[in-house]
Amino acid sequence: MARRSGRRPGDSGTRDAIRTAAGRQFAEQGYDRTSMRSIAGEAGVDPALVAHFFGTKHELFVDVVELPFDPGQVLPVIFAGDRQHVGRRLADFLLTALENPEARRRMTGLIRAAASEPQAARMVRELIAREVFARIIDALDVDDADLRAGLLSSQVVGLVMARYILEVEPLASLPPGQAAAAIAPTLQRYLTEPLDDT
């Protein structure tokens, strides 16, 4: 976990203690059963200090999980245009964001951890259910929202695996715009189109 510099000498130690406690509790108990109070208790600080340093529980979660990008940035981009092209805009956003080496490191780290550690898998499930994908689908007001979030995550996680971890060619070397064009119809279908093939 990366250290952050605080203004006073004691700050960074306190922040680290909060982040460590939060990381453990989110992973072991899940998001719902973790509270600012329980995190503060484990870190040995006042709950108000947790809020002072990190804001809401949601913001602390996003901080601890080291997301590759700020979920708050995705929605305005995805919905800046017509409904028929949300898949393409989401694909473009993801592939462009992952050109940044730090974003890519975080994304592959998250998926590698989720593949081997049940606690990290639980964190990623929470992310999928609460963050980017679920929020986009909620905003689209479609049926089968949870299934759509799962299918969307299957293609995005799979793309990260194939392109950045397995490095399957030529997919791994494809310019981001071309890779985005190739998966965009899949994302569009999972976002807005009927799911049943029959």
Added chain:
Amino acid sequence: MARRSGRRPGDSGTRDAIRTAAGRQFAEQGYDRTSMRSIAGEAGVDPALVAHFFGTKHELFVDVVELPFDPGQVLPVIFAGDRQHVGRRLADFLLTALENPEARRRMTGLIRAAASEPQAARMVRELIAREVFARIIDALDVDDADLRAGLLSSQVVGLVMARYILEVEPLASLPPGQAAAAIAPTLQRYLTEPLDDT
């Protein structure tokens, strides 16, 4: 690596030595640069004995990698019908095969290993390039064959991650036929349809 019973006491030790050597060489050097002779050399046996126990280099590869199913079984199933439904038949085959606990264990094991070990990732790349997906695409005679194999693998690997490793609900609990129906149009597009969104 599972032991196999041989007819003579020395057989299983020899088989194990060959499989260990083959596994190491396929992982470190890749399929092309590994030969029956180089495997036999490392295992300290005659190349003819390798062929006697395991058949061809290809058969030895499939044995060592512990594939979740025999690639030879997939093609007849996929092509037992019209071209417009190869995606559905592939999805049905995969989801049905993965209902078998041993097949699922092998598939998730392969993907977990590939996510964390570069050598396992290389093995999976070889599999994607040579086995199931590439063979199906070759048989379909379409353009961009390698990119299609990569995209196909991205959705299949991602589905295995989401359904069996991350266990995202309701995708994880969906009956295999429904899960197959949900991803079939994606597989169909990667197999036979134009890839460019624009």
